[in-house]
Amino acid sequence: MNNVILNHSEILNKIRRIAYQIYEVNYKEDEIVIAGIADNGYFLAEKIVATLKEISDINVTICKVHINKKQPLEPIHTDLDVKDYTNKSLVLVDDVLHSGTTLIYAIKHFLDVPLKKFKTAVLVNRNHKKYPVKADFKGISLSTSIMENVVVEFLPNEIKAYLE
Secondary structure (H helix, E strand, C coil): CCEEEECHHHHHHHHHHHHHHHHHHHCCCCEEEEEEECCHHHHHHHHHHHHHHHHCCCEEEEEEEECCCCCCCCCCEECCCHHHCCCCEEEEEEEEECCCHHHHHHHHHHHCCCCCEEEEEEEEEECCCCCCCCCCEEEEEECCCCCCCEEEEEECCEEEEEEC
């Protein structure tokens, strides 16, 4: 039996709170880029962007970050050209921060680009990091055993997070 960590309405509340936190940090910006790590990080980024567009007048651009999670040293690419996020405020989004491997390699990609501001956001932050990486914006922090896996499912009319 899977243990639900966050149900649909709780996740929507977390997304709204993350969007407000992003807005608070970037309220003086004309434009921000929300970069979601494919696939679930991008689904979460889409929800954050939709909320940001409701609550602010900042021009928000979304970007998909493609990373091979099994081979993170392979080249990372994005749906936007580098010039489209150069000297802008960028928030890198993923669904779950497990060991930090995916996030740190994605961060490394953006370190080669001069950014105005750089922050990270995750829905679930686990406390088993292998790398010194943190989420600036998080829906929930969760202490789990190393053997437990956190899954976030983005279904057409429901989002849920559970332990398996």
